Amino acid sequence: MPPATVDLCGIELAHPIINASGTFDVIAARRVFGDALDERFPFAAYVSKTVTVAPREGNPPPRLWELPAGLLNSIGLPNKGRRGYLAEDLPELAALPVPLIVNVMGFSRAEVGELVTAFALRDEVAGLELNVSCPNVETGMVMGADPDEVSRLLAAVRPLTEKPLIVKLTPNAGDVAAVARAAQDAGASAVSLINTVRGMALSPGSREPWLGGGTGGVSGPAVRAVALAQVYAVGGVVSIPIIAMGGVQSGADALELIRAGADVVAVGTESFRDPAAGTRIAAELAALRTSPALTRGD
Ligand code: RRO
Numbered sequence: 001m002p003p004a005t006v007d008l009c010g011i012e013l014a015h016p017i018i019n020a021s022g023t024f025d026v027i028a029a030r031r032v033f034g035d036a037l038d039e040r041f042p043f044a045a046y047v048s049k050t051v052t053v054a055p056r057e058g059n060p061p062p063r064l065w066e067l068p069a070g071l072l073n074s075i076g077l078p079n080k081g082r083r084g085y086l087a088e089d090l091p092e093l094a095a096l097p098v099p100l101i102v103n104v105m106g107f108s109r110a111e112v113g114e115l116v117t118a119f120a121l122r123d124e125v126a127g128l129e130l131n132v133s134c135p136n137v138e139t140g141m142v143m144g145a146d147p148d149e150v151s152r153l154l155a156a157v158r159p160l161t162e163k164p165l166i167v168k169l170t171p172n173a174g175d176v177a178a179v180a181r182a183a184q185d186a187g188a189s190a191v192s193l194i195n196t197v198r199g200m201a202l203s204p205g206s207r208e209p210w211l212g213g214g215t216g217g218v219s220g221p222a223v224r225a226v227a228l229a230q231v232y233a234v235g236g237v238v239s240i241p242i243i244a245m246g247g248v249q250s251g252a253d254a255l256e257l258i259r260a261g262a263d264v265v266a267v268g269t270e271s272f273r274d275p276a277a278g279t280r281i282a283a284e285l286a287a288l289r290t291s292p293a294l295t296r297g298d
Contacts, residue, residue: 006044008264009164009189009241011099011126013044017254017282020245020268021103021129021168022049022075027092029275038097042278045099047266048089050131052104053111055081060212065201070220070247071269072199074213077105082118094124101166105131108138109156120161127164130157133172133195144170144195147182154186164189166243171197171223171230180234191234192243192266194227220269221247228260235261249277251284258285 006013019042026046030037058078065072080088085102093100102119106112112130119125132144132153143149150167158165167183169176171194180191196217201210209215227246235242244262247269248254254265265285270277 006264008045008243009127009166011045011101011164013099013264015044015282015286016258016264017043017278017285018045018101018243018264018266019043019047019271019278020266021047021131023268024271024275024278025049026096027089030092033275038095040276040279041097042271042276042282043098043267044264044282045101045126046093046096047101047129048085048093048103049079050077050103050105051079051082051085051115052077053082053106053114055079055084062210062212065210065216067199067201067218067220067222070218070222071272072201072211072216072218073196074211074216076213082115086118086122090122090124099126100124101127101129103129103131103168105134107134108136109153112153113157113160116157116160116165120163125163127166127189128161129166129168129192131168131195133168133170142170142172144168144179145173147175147178150179151182151186154183154188158187166190166192168195169193169230169234170195171226171246176230177233177237181237184238184240188240190241190243190263191238192245193234194223194230194246197223197226219247221249223247224253228256231257231262232260248281251281251286251288254281254285255288 006016059076104115167188196219199218200215203210224247231244241263243264244257245266249270
């Protein structure tokens with residue numbers, strides 16, 4: 001029998017299904033579903049969309065392009081910035097019935113440090129997820145694409161908090177397992193993967209990029225095999241918990257990522273189609289894991 005609860009680096013989860021950052025807007029969902037959202041919250045923890053130090057407008061539209069088996073996005077981090085988030089969003093998110101993990105991104109190590117310090121002081125925040133998919137303006141390198149960049153980032157921010165620090169790995173790295181290992185060695189509490197895979201769409205009949213941001217990130221079933229390969233590779237080299245995501249649409253998809261090495265599974269693009277997908281996938285996973293015929297080898 002699988003355990004009733006999951007220990008995610010000290011954060012207790014009622015089941016192993018959480019949301020992928022940026023794919024479930026709790027504040028908008030509460031406007032639509034009211035109290036029913038809290039009564040039947042679809043995830044065992046809530047991961048916020050990415051917060052940056054300064055407010056951002058995000059990328060010019062169009063920001064989305066539908067693919068045959070997924071979604072291409074170039075949202076560009078629209079958010080209220082640290083101060084706006086703390087004042088306006090955090091009180092509402094703190095009232096959720098599940099632990100809150102805040103996803104942060106900085107354009108330098110100092111900026112990430114500023115964000116970690118700000119959230120380290122807040123009891124409402126169970127843990128932080130570091131989105132390392134953006135370029136470090138000091139080096140020009142995508143922080144999460146290079147093991148040394150990730151080591152230096154963790155060396156700078158690990159001492160700033162005792163809260164769990166989850167490193168959200170980018171799949172657009174030469175050797176994601178080496179990056180994960182560097183994160184673990186420098187004090188990461190967990191890793192999460194995959195973020196979206198770089199992709200592009202052209203405006204129909206032209207050579208112009210469709211997305212206002214030029215290129216974007218591919219998510220959904222189109223990337224599930226990529227996620228599986230990367231989770232499998234990372235699972236072979238780290239002992240810290242792994243949060244896996246990438247095209248999960250069912251309990252069977254979640255179970256496959258757990259077999260590949262994941263401890264927790266996040267649902268992203270599927271929640272756009274069905275806001276209650278997290279509840280359904282958690283129930284399907286539990287049924288699969290308690291069925292004696294199907295659990296051999298798990
Ligand atoms: O905001 C975005 O366009 C975005 C981010 Br920060 C990310 O980490 N992954 C993604 O697919 N889009």
